[in-house]
Amino acid sequence: MSADLVFHGSQRSTMGVELELQILNSHDFNLARDAADLLALLGKRALPGALKPEITESMIEVNSSVHESYRTLCDELHVLRDAISEAARKLNVRIAGGGSHPFHRWSDRRIYPTERFQHLLRVYGYLAKQFTVFGQHVHLGCADGDEALYLTHMLARYVPHFIALSASSPFQEGEDTAYQSSRLNTVSAFPLSGQVPFLLRWDEFTAYFEQMRAYGIVSSMKDFYWDIRPKPEYGTVEIRVFDTPLTVERAARVAAYAHCIARYLLAERPAQPSREVYTVYNYNRFQACRYGIDATVVDASAARPVALRDEIIDTLRRVAPHAQPPGNADALASVAADVQAGRTDAQWLRATYKALGSINDVAREQSTLWMEG
């Protein structure tokens, strides 16, 4: 087995997040190209976590460190947000959350000059530039590879929840897409997107990977753009369907929600993974992208349609005993309150557009919200 597939088990019930963020100019609030300058400036400071370039020059990625508690995660994200905002102000650019920039044109984007990103442009052509969408990845710690595969398959049925709770990409290229999360449509265009094959043991998974590598289809785990994938080098399962929320608070909350579900699944092992989830997977995923928390999804195990909103509230109740450490329960309470009130980022963006009347205003307000909270 190759070294990069060795599963470096990590402490169960830990979490970490990655946020892809938008860099906007401050005159018309279109995407800017200042990632390198921003990263260089931030590199002069000692900060928790890590900051990295992303595929185009209009993006940066922020990684938190490893947390058990929602509170410490939230505090750390605040520190990072303040540092990034300060650096952005120094460079006269703005930073925004949100799964898509409301009006940029993909053809204006420039690939960040590293060999890997240039390679992606050669392979995927315009898709590489269209990939200027902004996601949040949540990592959940697992003891070993088998546990990671168990968690990966068990989390599949919660994917609509994650999509609906973080949906923040209603606009693309200046138009209302009618979706709550249009970002995932962009991801679906990639040939190696979708779901992990239905394998339950790490040795089976390793064999599958080696086969794909032997075919020359992939060279590392990074080449799979699956919605949920095991990340052996971190010892985690990585959920990748979240849009980057408009605020770091919401980012921490949705991470805490996933964290609680994972704790519940690993502690209680309520069921064995089943292929059935995948028969309705794409339909449910689409419903969540299109309608957000107002979606109706199909519950494969009960074989009936259910309101996603009810399912989330139900899940919140079921996982509540696993909201540890204690502060994590606050995050769940906020998620419940938002769902009951119908408060989502996508709805906030549409309301802002309606109130202000120009799509540039939406981008500006989006960045003000992220930078100033």
Add this chain to the structure above:
Amino acid sequence: MPHLSFLPEFPVATHPLLLFGVLLIVGVAGGELVQRAVRLPRITGYVLTGMLFGPGGLNVLNERLLSESWIFVDIGLGLVLFELGRRLHLRWLVRERYVLATGMAESALSFALVYVALMYFDVPALHAAVAAAIGVSSSPAVVMLVARELRAEGQLTERALHLVAVNSVVAFTLTTMFLSWMHREYRADWITVVLHPLYMLFGSLILGGAACAIGLALARWLGKSAERQVVMLLGLVVFTIGAAHMLRLSVLFALLAVGLMLRNLDTRHDIMSVDLGRTEQLFFVVLFVVTGARLALPQLATGGIVALVFLAARFVGKSLGVLALAPFSGARAGSAGWLCLALTPMSGLALALVQETTYIYPDFGADIAAILLSAVLILELLGPLAVQVALRQSGEAERQEAA
């Protein structure tokens, strides 16, 4: 023989619109030719076209036609300064003091070095001061247009534009102050000595403020429609240019003020971020063709060694200012050098400053022009190239990519 009274009388009198059309067509063709043949910025092509057809060349654009074309040039320059003002983020300039500090430093140093150098070459003090003041300005038109042509974006582009705005304001303020000196030299009464600069400075500012107030009120009433706001903004620009002429104020300063205030006083965000690009391009082409036509190669000789001294002192002054403060700028290492290069252009703004400040004393204007024109001529040709090199080398110009 029938009397063909419906035919025009010969020789046919040229109509100003014919002139505008010809300037556009030959300009755009010349720009393209230069771009394709030697890969220089199109602006250089517009200027060369102007020189070729102007009084110093084939004389197709003779003095009379050039004076008739002044209105198009005014609109072009007005639009440049308006756009520059609209790009400026005053809060940023104030908050992150290094850009403002750099602008002041490079302005002060270039003024001082040019002044001292010209004095050393026996240029009279007043002449040296006015020429040095005009030399403080970098051409906003060249920096903005080359950046647009290369679709450049990033810290260097942003900083260059902000520095150009700062040094344009300094240049304007200095030349206006020297009006007093000029009046005293020509023995004008003390009221003129005191009031003329004040009238120019505050009058232009008040005019800009009034236009801004009209713009903001109209924008609020018109609502968020790009079509309506584009027309309104263009109307506002032309209106302000006309008003500045009527009131004998500074077209340049008034337009910079309107743009700046519209951007920075629009707290309710009523003005949309509309793109005036294509409309403006028309006037920008004419601006550079006519600027080129006003220059002629023989002028190179008249300025002679003094012009070269002027250029060298100016470049050294600006570079010292930029480099001295570079460590505090937060920009990536190495970009300051390219920034120095990006600040070299001089162009129509310098000519317009000469015109605006010296029209009362034509003799003085001619003296200043003798020093400046050859310097402007050299920079008119080299400036766009300098900006192009700076933006390309800094990686901010658009790269050719597969998709």
